[in-house]
Amino acid sequence: MALGQLIEKRKAKRVLTLDVLLAKELEYRMETENYQEGMRLPSERSLAEEFGVQRGTVRSALQILMDKGSIISKERSGYFVAPRRVAFDLNAYGSRKSLIEQMGKSTYVKLLTFEKIYVSEKMAQKTALQEDSQVYRIMRLRFAGSHPMSLERTHIRCDLVPGLREEDVHNKSIYATFRKKYRIYIARSEERVTAVYANGLESELLHTTRLHPVMRYEGLVYDRRNRLIEYFDDIILKEKVQFISDEVKTKKHMGR
């Protein structure tokens, strides 16, 4: 095992602690040996034996991986590969549905509210939507597998999609409706990702606790004619997603 060699290096230099080195070794293994989500890791004891380190070092290495969210522990039964995150592309905006389905999970959205509101001064300042103009405010809860993943809230300009109905957005792609019914073709978006603490409603819908840190994903979406179409403001369970970008076309060496 290469760790023996790493230990030698460490003795010479003391650059990284053993638990960090072991965590990285395990990360490499999980990635290159294609560990599937839910797969069980070897026990603490067998890892300690294999790498010739103390149990405490193994535990500390596993803790590092748990902190990063790559593995989870289950009481009295060991450590398992954590569920994979849905990967959103930083450079390409697209359907959440197909991204989740690509991972082999089913997904659907449950319509929570559908209403017509006037844009407040505050929202106008934040979003470049016209103050006092009308927007459809739509709130949907997205499930990945059987668990809620995100609360998707959007505001769509009424003048561009007159007569939009609940049936158009209930467990349906809003963008498909845009295309088919209104000939609106989404072209680009300006987005931001921040961390917030879930409020009462958000935590209840997402089955988490109040003030639990969650991801807020906001964006202004434009069509091919460069018209602002919608402002979305999603609350996502941060454990469920990640954003990735392949700036360079060669895809090797960056595992997910």
Place this chain on the structure above:
Amino acid sequence: MVTQKDIEKETSSAQIQKSIIRKIENGDYLPGERIHSERTMAAMYGVSRMTVQYALRELVKKGYLYRVRGSGTFVQKNVVDRMDLNYLSERGNSGITAIVKNHGAKIASKVLTKGIITGKFFSYRLGLEKDTEVYVLHRIRYGNDEPIAVEYTYVPAQLFPEMDEIDFETISLYDYMDSISHMPKNFMQKLQIIEASEKERGYLELEKREPVYYTELIGFDEEGTIVEYTESYTRCDKFIYQFDAIV
């Protein structure tokens, strides 16, 4: 004597403060806007009015809010000024040093550890042959004397022979890379929001459970050679991650 009740008050107040700060930063509360009344907030957070009052007093002290007698509590103007954390942006940001400097803040670094190692994981990430030497550079980055990020950087040792001699507390890594024509120009990146672990919380001087941006980044120089792999933990309250996407 400190009672259990005091402790509870203390923690829920801290949470309320944080929640209000987030609202200010997210623009849910705009500069100059009156925030919810104490009574509303007490109901919203499910705490006593005393706790809310305590939280508001603290935020007034910290400069986030101000009070107007008889009319309420307001958001201070110009408290939010988060830096745009996007290495890939076309605005030409490259590296936290440039971002912080462009923002007019003072940047400083503390080296946590540095030196040569080998390891499968690192050579794999850097696209090197197994057991090729990798130079480790772990740093805490400070903006205006406050910790803003921890960066765990790994570079191919062979490409950067002077790593050991350079004082990375005063010289930026990208400046050094640039000086020998191995400046990263293209990046592959992974962004997550996670709760910082105890170690990173310590470096970043954060409280328990506070979320941070976690990024993994592979940098390629002009020739397409991988010159860097960095894992970083960046404070969400100091930065904002913005990007443009096309369909």
